[in-house]
Amino acid sequence: MKKIKVLIPLMVFMLILQACSSDDNSTPENNNDAVVGTWSLAELNINPPQDINGDENTTSNILTELPCAxxxxxxxxxxxxxxxxxxxxxxxxxxxxxxIRCSGTSNTSSGVWQFQNSQLSLFLNTTLILYNLSGNKLTNTTNEALPGFMSEVYEKQ
Structure with a gap:
C-alpha cells in the first residue's frame, strides 16, 4: 500500500510537468529577425589545408593566416x-x-533574399546562394576542393 501512495503523487507530478512543457527551444521557422542585420566573415575554409603565411602550420580556415581576407x-x-x-x-x-593571397580589391554584390526553415536564400540575378542558420552563424557549404572553397561562415554582429 505504501508503494501506491508514493507512486500516485509521483505520477501526478510527472503529468503536471508534461502538461507544462513548452516548445520554447524550437526556432521559429520563418523568423526574419534571426537573419536581418550585419554579418562578418568568420571562416573561409579550403581543402586541402595550406600553409599560407609560411609559418609551417597548415590551416583549413584561411582567415587565420590571411588577415586581408x-x-x-x-x-x-x-x-x-x-x-x-x-x-x-x-x-x-x-x-x-x-x-593564396588577397588581390587588394573587393567584390560587392547585392540582391533579394528569403528565409525559411533555417535556410537563407540569397538571389543574385539568376544565381541562388544558400546559407544555413545555426545560432549566430550562417554557413554556405560547397565542398569544393582548391582552387575552390569548401565553406564560408558568417557571424552576426
Missing part, C-alpha cells in the same frame, strides 16, 4: 541584401600546394 554581409529588413568581400587569388603551384 575579410567580408561583410548585410541583410536588410526590406528583403534586400548586400555584401563586400575581399577578392582572393588562388594559384596552383605544384604537388597540391597553392599560392
Amino acid at each position: 575579410t567580408g561583410t554581409l548585410i541583410i536588410n529588413n526590406d528583403g534586400t541584401w548586400g555584401s563586400t568581400v575581399a577578392n582572393i587569388e588562388i594559384t596552383t603551384i605544384t604537388g597540391g600546394l597553392y599560392d
Whole structure:
C-alpha cells in the first residue's frame, strides 16, 4: 500500500510537468529577425589545408593566416541584401600546394533574399546562394576542393 501512495503523487507530478512543457527551444521557422542585420566573415575554409603565411602550420580556415581576407554581409529588413568581400587569388603551384593571397580589391554584390526553415536564400540575378542558420552563424557549404572553397561562415554582429 505504501508503494501506491508514493507512486500516485509521483505520477501526478510527472503529468503536471508534461502538461507544462513548452516548445520554447524550437526556432521559429520563418523568423526574419534571426537573419536581418550585419554579418562578418568568420571562416573561409579550403581543402586541402595550406600553409599560407609560411609559418609551417597548415590551416583549413584561411582567415587565420590571411588577415586581408575579410567580408561583410548585410541583410536588410526590406528583403534586400548586400555584401563586400575581399577578392582572393588562388594559384596552383605544384604537388597540391597553392599560392593564396588577397588581390587588394573587393567584390560587392547585392540582391533579394528569403528565409525559411533555417535556410537563407540569397538571389543574385539568376544565381541562388544558400546559407544555413545555426545560432549566430550562417554557413554556405560547397565542398569544393582548391582552387575552390569548401565553406564560408558568417557571424552576426
